[in-house]
Amino acid sequence: MDKNGQNQFAINPNSKLKIKVINSLCISAATCIIRAPGTFDLDDDGIAYVKEGTWDEAVDIIEAAKSCPTTAIIVEDLQGNQIWPEKQPEK
Numbered sequence: 001m002d003k004n005g006q007n008q009f010a011i012n013p014n015s016k017l018k019i020k021v022i023n024s025l026c027i028s029a030a031t032c033i034i035r036a037p038g039t040f041d042l043d044d045d046g047i048a049y050v051k052e053g054t055w056d057e058a059v060d061i062i063e064a065a066k067s068c069p070t071t072a073i074i075v076e077d078l079q080g081n082q083i084w085p086e087k088q089p090e091k
Contacts, residue, residue: 005050035064
């Protein structure tokens, strides 16, 4: 069973963000935990998930997502606008 934020968005209104970890892309690098230890952890299978409760500052969460070598972390604002990874303009 997926933990919080795995393959579905975890929402924290206080941080004004939604976070999703794509399980199939996570390689257990744990850079997200180094950058935002109050937000991310690894489950028993080594897949990142989003902790319940108080998260790190939004800037730290975004930096944690950017640090992921496989772009397994998606960050959106509460309106569903994708912050990371940056969407490429449509041609």
